[in-house]
Amino acid sequence: MAMKPALKLAYIGTDFSGSQAQPGKRTVEGELKKGLIEKGIIDERTRVSFSGRTDAGVHALGQVVSFKALDERLVEPRIINSVMPKDLWVYASASVPDDFDPRRDATSRTYRYVLYAPDVVERRIVECSKLFIGTHDFTNFSSVEPGKNPVRTIKNISVTKRGDLYIIDVEADSFLWNMVRKMVTGLRLVGSNKRPARWIEQMLRPDEYREGIPPALAAGLYLVKVDYPAISFIEEAYSKGRAYQRMMHAFEWQYTMAAVYREFQDAMR
Structure with a gap:
């Protein structure tokens, strides 16, 4: 049986206009293909398939791509990373x-949203999150594209409190555009007592009730993993170590700035 390579990649989506290639914009696909071409792994005509699209500002820890390589001996993370930007x-x-096919062959996907919400009541957001489990019409919790089936199945959802943050993990067969981010908006509205718990149930019956809500900020969302029944990825310790060091430098700066903002906020009260 003919074989081809698949890669697992991560990126900070802040400075990307999404994962899919777009003329004149910086995208994950564009940067990845540019590097693969530079290393002689593919050429300009090669199609690189993604497990799914992420929007502008959305991150990924477990995005999966595949393609037919000109020279599979060069398809090693450390070789590819030598020509990747610092955020990919x-x-x-x-x-x-x-x-x-990394999109069609996936059995489930898991997204995580990191929500800053000091005004939310933990019990309410945890209890209401369970209402999403199962098969529902998510028309009210997505930006439904024409001709797209709005019915999706949520396999698991969990909400964990960490200080003023809520970590919301959602696993589903697949997702609609803005689905997780609008679900988070819904949970925040209920958790902060701006909507009753039964409102979530109403929103999951769009044939009876319609309401438009905005998606939560893109910055809090990332693709955690994509599951496949019979594929085992081999992680490269060297590339993970280099990424860890890169993240540590970014984390120190971001953590320091968060402390500065908190002090400025306190001073302006």
């Missing part, structure tokens, strides 16, 4: 069948 890195690889 490859850290695992696998050999997959030639007909593997």
